[in-house]
Structures are given as structure tokens and as C-alpha cells.
Amino acid sequence: MxxxxxxxxxxxxxxxxxxxxxxxxxxxxxxxxxxxxxxxxxxxxxxxxxxRPQPDEADAPTDGMLMDWTAPFYDIYCSAIGLGEGFRAQTLRVAAIQPGEKVLDVGCGTGVLTRMAAEAAGKAGSTMGIDPGADMIRVAREKARRTGNAAGFKVAAIERLPFADAQFDVVLASLMLHHLPPATRRAGLAEVHRVLKPGGRLVVADFQQPTNLAWWLVLWPFLMMPSVADNLRGLLPNQIREAGFSRIEIRGYRAGLITFMTAVKSPQIGG
Ligand SMILES: C[S@@+](CC[C@H](N)C(=O)[O-])C[C@H]1O[C@@H](n2cnc3c(N)ncnc32)[C@H](O)[C@@H]1O
Structure with a gap:
């Protein structure tokens, strides 16, 4: 109506x-x-x-923060704020995806990184992007179709991943963990740990404790927003550890605010 x-x-x-x-x-x-x-x-x-075109499927239920309304112009917006190709390339370098690997991109948005990962994994590998926002997934599918990219996309939330245990070599989480309230983030990281193969790696690019005062002056109001506050307080590495990951390493920074992190699921099943 x-x-x-x-x-x-x-x-x-x-x-x-x-x-x-x-x-x-x-x-x-x-x-x-x-x-x-x-x-x-x-x-x-x-x-x-x-x-705006209506997606043909419903959003996946989640209390994470969706950005569906930005789907038509999300990529332009990212480039405009300095999170364009350079940022994606840096994320991929940290992920070091090898041909033949199985990759999952959680909270993939319009799938920019997912499509780049699919190219890195090549024909022998496979890449899947999930996002609870049906509009985001519609745009991601459309862009993959137009560019002949092999990445697949599903409407789903990180806290209920529709995949069997130990399926993926790499899980990418780019700029999405700060969209999850603490309990959802815990459930989501546990799910990521479940679907990774033993020895598989999680690659996170997200906000961290700002390294300079200028960022603090801009961002302090976000300390009142539980999902973002955890990042700004520097809690992310510990939360990843609590989900069962080890070898958590900071692999780089961007603009004094975004950190690139990798973590590994223990090669021992159940470890
Ligand atoms: C800032 S966008 C990042 C998109 C993309 N990964 C990127 O790097 O541009 C955050 C994304 O997280 C998604 N998101 C929110 N809650 C989520 C959940 N529970 N599970 C998975 N993704 C979620 C949003 O729909 C949105 O597309």
C-alpha cells in the first residue's frame, strides 16, 4: 500500500x-x-x-545494521570516502587468496571485494558472498552477471550461515563487524569459525582504536553505539580470539583508523 x-x-x-x-x-x-x-x-x-527496484526476496532477519538503501550508490560512496580500489587491493593483498581456494565474503554488500576474490581464486576455486540485505545482494548479482564474474551471492546473515561445517579456506569480513551488536558479533564469529576448514583463515578489515586525536574528536559520539564502540575500544582482536581463533595478527593500517587483521582456525578439528 x-x-x-x-x-x-x-x-x-x-x-x-x-x-x-x-x-x-x-x-x-x-x-x-x-x-x-x-x-x-x-x-x-x-x-x-x-x-528503487524491489528485490525478489526478503532481507534475512538480523539485528545487524543494514545499508540496503545505499545499494544503488554504495560503490560510488565508498570511492568518494577513500575506500575504493586502493582499499580493496590492500585487503586482497592481506588475504593472499590462492588459486583453487574456497572463499566466503560475509556482509559482502554490493560484492566489490567478493568479485575480486573470485578472480584471485580462479576457475579451480569458488567464492560466495552473503549479506542480509536483499537489495545489496541484488546489486551484487547484477554486477557479477554484467562482468561475467563467477562469484555467487546469497541473502543470509553471519550469525546463521547456510553452510556445512569446515567448507571454506578463507572468510573475508570487510567493514561489516562494526555493524553487529556484541551478541550478534559473538554468534557471527562462532559461525565463521564453524564454516572454516581447520587451518583456514579469517581476514578482517575494520575500524580499530583510532591512532590519532583527530579521529577521536570526530568519532567519540560512536562510543555510545555498542556495535562501533567495541571496535573503537580495541576489543576486536580479543573477540576474535574468544571465538576460537589463534595467530591473530595485525597486517596493516589505513588512514589511522582501519586495521587489517588475520586469524587462523586451529588445524586441530574442534580446536
Ligand atoms: C559497510 S557495509 C560493508 C560491505 C562490504 N563488505 C564492503 O567492504 O564494502 C556493511 C555490510 O554489513 C551487512 N550486515 C549487517 N548485518 C549483518 C549480518 N548480521 N550478517 C552479515 N552482514 C551484515 C550490511 O548489510 C552491509 O552490507
């Missing part, structure tokens, strides 16, 4: 705003023009929301 008739709302809002301006003495044409400018931001937002 909302989707069907939602487009009327901005126009009604414009008429209403124009009516108010007429009551203040403007003539109807000036009032309509002024109202159009007043309501334009709302109109744009509604336009984006109402006209």
Missing part, C-alpha cells in the same frame, strides 16, 4: 506547503515554486525509496 501510493505523499506535501504560503499572502504560482524548493529534498528521498 505504502509502496503503491507513497509517490503521492511528496506532491501532497508540496500542495500543503504551497497552501500555507498562499495563506501568508503569496500568489499560487510563487507559492508552488517555493514549496517545490522546500519539499525538494523530501521529494528526492521519496523518489529514491519508491522507485
Amino acid at each position: 505504502l509502496i503503491r501510493w507513497g509517490w503521492l505523499c511528496p506532491w501532497l506535501a508540496i500542495l500543503l506547503a504551497a497552501g500555507v504560503l498562499v495563506a501568508f499572502g503569496l500568489n499560487w504560482w510563487s507559492a508552488l515554486l517555493a514549496a517545490l524548493f522546500l519539499v525538494c529534498p523530501a521529494l528526492l528521498l521519496w523518489g529514491l525509496y519508491v522507485t
